[in-house]
Amino acid sequence: MVRLELDQVVMRRMKEDDIEVVKALIKEGCEGTENRLILHILTRPLCLFILAVFSSVLRCLVHSFILALAIPVFLLIVFLKITMPRSTGVLGSSRPYWDYVGSSYRGTQDETLQNPYCRISGKTPVTKRPRRKIAPKEKDTETSTEKVTPEREQTAGQVWVADCEGDILGCIFRESENRVGIRRICRLVTGCWYRREGLGRLLVQSLEQRERETGAHRVYAHVPYPSKVGEVFFKKLGYQQLGEGTDEEDEEERKLETPERGFLGYPLTKVFYKDL
Numbered sequence: 001m002v003r004l005e006l007d008q009v010v011m012r013r014m015k016e017d018d019i020e021v022v023k024a025l026i027k028e029g030c031e032g033t034e035n036r037l038i039l040h041i042l043t044r045p046l047c048l049f050i051l052a053v054f055s056s057v058l059r060c061l062v063h064s065f066i067l068a069l070a071i072p073v074f075l076l077i078v079f080l081k082i083t084m085p086r087s088t089g090v091l092g093s094s095r096p097y098w099d100y101v102g103s104s105y106r107g108t109q110d111e112t113l114q115n116p117y118c119r120i121s122g123k124t125p126v127t128k129r130p131r132r133k134i135a136p137k138e139k140d141t142e143t144s145t146e147k148v149t150p151e152r153e154q155t156a157g158q159v160w161v162a163d164c165e166g167d168i169l170g171c172i173f174r175e176s177e178n179r180v181g182i183r184r185i186c187r188l189v190t191g192c193w194y195r196r197e198g199l200g201r202l203l204v205q206s207l208e209q210r211e212r213e214t215g216a217h218r219v220y221a222h223v224p225y226p227s228k229v230g231e232v233f234f235k236k237l238g239y240q241q242l243g244e245g246t247d248e249e250d251e252e253e254r255k256l257e258t259p260e261r262g263f264l265g266y267p268l269t270k271v272f273y274k275d276l
Contacts (some may be wrong), residue, residue, distance in 0.1 A: 001046075003197070003246060004164070004169070004194050004197040004198075004199060005164075006115070006117040006197070006198055006199070006202055007115065007118050008164055008165070008171070009115060009117075009162050009163070009164050009199070009202065010110075010112055010115070010162075010163045010164070010211070011106075011113040011115060011160055011161070011162055011163070011202070011203060011206050011207075012110045012111060012112045012113075012160065012161060012163055013104075013105030013107075013110065013111045013112075013158065013159070013160060013161075014100075014103065014104050014105060014158075014159035014160065014161050014171065015104050015105055015106075016101065016104045016142060018104070018161055018170050019100045019101070019104065019169060022100070022159065022161060022171050023100070025067050025170070025171060025189055025191060026171070026187065026189050028189075028191070028192060029189035029190065029191070029192070030189065033224050033227070034081075034167070034228070036163075036226040037224060037226065037262065037268055038077060038080045038224065038226070039226070040083070040225055040226045040266075040268075041080065041262060041263050041264070042073070042076065042077075042267055044265055044266055047076075047263070047264060047266075051073060051076065051238070052154070052193035053074045054072040055068045055072055056068075058071055058072065065225070076263075079263075080262075080263060083262075083263075094249065095202035098156070098173065098187075099152065099155070099156035100156075100159070101148060101156075102148055102152045102153050102155065102156030103153070103156035103157050103158055103159045103173075104159070106148070106153075113160060113205060113207060113209070113210050114206055114209055114210070115202070116202075116206070116209075117202070151229035154176060154177075155176050156176065157173065157174055157175045157176040157186075158173070158174045159171055159172070159173050159174075160172050160174070160203065160207060162190075162199055162202070162203055165260060168191075169190065169194045169199060170188075170189055170190035170191060170194065170199050170200065170203055171187070171188075171189055171203075172185060172187065172188045172189075172203040172204065172207055173185065173186050173187035173188070174186075174207060174211075176239050179256070181215060181216050181217045181218065182216065182217075182218055182219075182220070183211045183216045183218070183219045183220070184219070184220045184221075184222070184257075185220065185221040186221075186222050187220070188200055188203065188204065188221075190203075200233065201233075201237065203247060204221075204237055205237070208274070208276060211276065212276040216276060217275060217276055218255055218273055218275050218276065219273065219274050219276060220271060220272065220273050221233075221234050221239060221271075221272045221273070221274075222259065222260065222269040222270070222271055222272075223270050223271075223272060224268065224269055224270075225259075225267055225268050225269055225270055231270065231272075233237050233274075234272045234274075237274070238274050239270050239273060239274045240272065240273060240274070241270060241271070242254060242257060242270075242271040242272065242273050243271075253273070257271055257273070258271075259271050
């Protein structure tokens with residue numbers, strides 16, 4: 001873990017040059033999430049009952065108790081491994097994948113979020129842009145020629161990155177605006193060397209401040225179902241789990257803001273909300 005000066009962090013919109021770095025950061029930060037989701041599904045009562053039925057049928061065919069138990073579990077794990085990325089994509093997103101090119105910022109000047117630590121310290125964060133590659137890869141060249149219409153950019157949502165002297169330390173994904181006054185956080189990742197330093201809190205609170213200024217009155221956050229760390233994190237920031245209340249407004253929101261679901265309809269995410 002590296003000591004991080006939060007007042008030197010610039011939170012800006014992701015650009016096309018940052019896409020590969022952001023993808024690598026997500027892969028690192030979400031390592032193990034898929035396996036935890038699969039284990040969560042395998043231990044559900046209905047899933048265990050189905051596996052028991054298939055095992056009983058195979059027991060008569062293979063004449064081996066161990067194989068009769070192992071084969072259904074193995075096939076189900078393979079099935080979940082193949083289908084889960086397509087069904088969940090970015091957790092909490094209705095799309096099976098995230099349009100990174102469409103969500104990248106194309107303004108002439110960096111669009112940034114306010115950093116409250118700068119006001120406290122009185123310092124001005126400095127962002128050093130990394131050197132451009134002399135010979136870009138063909139893949140990068142093809143990506144830069146993609147046509148991005150305003151409609152595609154609106155649908156793709158936004159990705160904000162935490163930049164400190166040219167290094168991307170974390171990122172937060174904000175879903176496109178499907179409902180007036182409602183925003184949705186569907187991915188929050190910080191680098192493994194910069195966790196428990198307040199970077200995730202800084203990203204969330206700065207994004208909340210911006211959305212509050214643009215007229216939003218509620219923010220939702222989708223957290224992977226088995227993630228206790230994510231639940232505690234958002235609760236400390238003042239979020240409540242959707243469904244814990246009993247009022248009519250909560251029941252109506254549960255119909256509109258549904259968790260991501262996977263095999264047999266089991267929820268893969270828990271939905272948290274905060275009124276701004």
